[in-house]
Amino acid sequence: MQAGRATPDVIIVGGGAAGLMAALTAGRRGLDVLVLEHGPEVGRKILISGGGRCNFTNTDMRAECFYSANRHFVKSALSRYRPEHFIQMMARHQIPWHEKKLGQLFCDHSARDIVHMLLAECRAAGVRIMTDVRVGAVTRSDVFNVQTSAGVFVARALVLATGGLSIPKLGASGFSYDVARQFGLPVITPEPALVPLVFGQADEAWVKTLAGLSVPARVSCGKVAFEESVLFTHRGLSGPALLQISSSWRAGLAVMLDLLPGQDLAEHLGRLKKSGSKARGAGALARWLPQRLAQSLAELYAPQRVLAEWADRDIRAMAAQVHHMALHPTGTEGFAKAEVTRGGVDTRALSSRTMEARDVPGLYVVGEAADVTGWLGGYNFHWAWASGFAAGESIGAAV
Incomplete structure (x- = not known):
């Protein structure tokens, strides 16, 4: 002094x-x-x-x-x-x-x-x-x-x-x-801003199953969007893209995830179906998504049939979940974890x-x-x- x-x-x-x-x-x-x-x-x-x-x-x-x-x-x-x-x-x-x-x-x-x-x-x-x-x-x-x-x-x-x-x-x-x-x-x-988001019981249960996984994603809230990585945690979501969008998020708003940005999963799956693939949900999705994420999405949304037997509406529904997943934060991790x-x-x-x-x-x-x-x-x-x-x-x- x-x-x-x-x-x-x-x-x-x-x-x-x-x-x-x-x-x-x-x-x-x-x-x-x-x-x-x-x-x-x-x-x-x-x-x-x-x-x-x-x-x-x-x-x-x-x-x-x-x-x-x-x-x-x-x-x-x-x-x-x-x-x-x-x-x-x-x-x-x-x-x-x-x-x-x-x-x-x-x-x-x-x-x-x-x-x-x-x-x-x-x-x-x-x-x-x-x-x-x-x-x-x-x-x-x-x-x-x-x-x-x-x-x-x-x-x-x-x-x-x-x-x-x-x-x-x-x-x-x-x-x-x-x-x-x-x-x-x-x-x-x-x-709090530039801060991890936390979720209610329904979303939290799914997010926790993927804790520790980091994936490229496009995250949006209203008209604002950022494309970088997202990190799944035991409490919610973090990672650069999520921290960015937290500054725009307000209570009551949904956060949208595109887990395969820049690609068209419906087109990918359609081509694979036409090839007569015998892959089932997780095996098919894992061609473009990390194995843990593919398995989790398949358990929730994929038909139990081989891909060659999926209806076009099944493919569209899966693509919608991957490209337009809506999550509903209940809050943030607070000032203790906020960067600004x-x-x-x-x-x-x-x-x-x-x-x-x-x-x-x-x-x-x-x-x-x-x-x-x-x-x-x-x-x-x-x-x-x-x-x-x-x-x-x-x-x-x-x-």
Whole structure:
């Protein structure tokens, strides 16, 4: 914990991705910046991300890859801080990286390289960071007064960067929401996102029989669809495609699975039938589906006759189950298993260019604390970089 003046220009509450980016950006403009982190170290969510290698951004950075009640809000920040800007900073620190599927960029070595880079940039910019500091009451007259376990700090600008409610074991809290409400900013109800879904008794019984199986699938909910892998678990469904669709799912909606995307099972089975195949349900389906899945589907839906004796309607019915399976989630596995939080401080109360509250000069909200949720694959980290940069640039010009 680094002590210092009690009257910095800027106080940033939260030492995660967005808070550190806001700090180093404002610090580069010559401001006295103080970061207050309630945990023992900064960047803990960065450290556990991407299997310890941090999926730090994505090459396909579009506004359409984000959810918000104010759907155009992200455009300004994303246009001014692009993936190449973060990559340039990594190059200065000689951090190697690689691209995986779907434009996802990861560190070659460790996510800790990202944290070390951000800390080095903060040091170079003169940013002070205090860890193990609990923040209590926040009041405002012409300046913000922040009461903490390390004393009272006063600043003209306050940045809320404490994230959302996901991953409570890392100390997630609703602090940013509470302060926002205190100053009259509306908060859209926070909910788990990028999270496994759970099911009622009927669907759950079938899903559990396939626990541990991962299959390519197209998962849709309403008009939204993602095609990647789905993982069957003892509690429900997970895997990249399912996590993606969880951000669109709402209670009462069905989730549709296409377990053989890009193919036509009816056509496959029709050809096999014409060949006079003596295969029965599981044996026929296993030509295109994993054995366990084929066996499970055959037990539920396949006629007990050999394929050559199936009626055309039997083939159509089986194809419908494979390509248009409807499951009905009853909920999610909650914030403990959610990668991010959906909802947060209503972005309609914020400037899209600066992240500053429209009616509370000097108050900024960045990163996951705001109602912005990205797709899986580096989008949420990039929102942290872009929103933190936008706030840091604005504070530097305004204070």
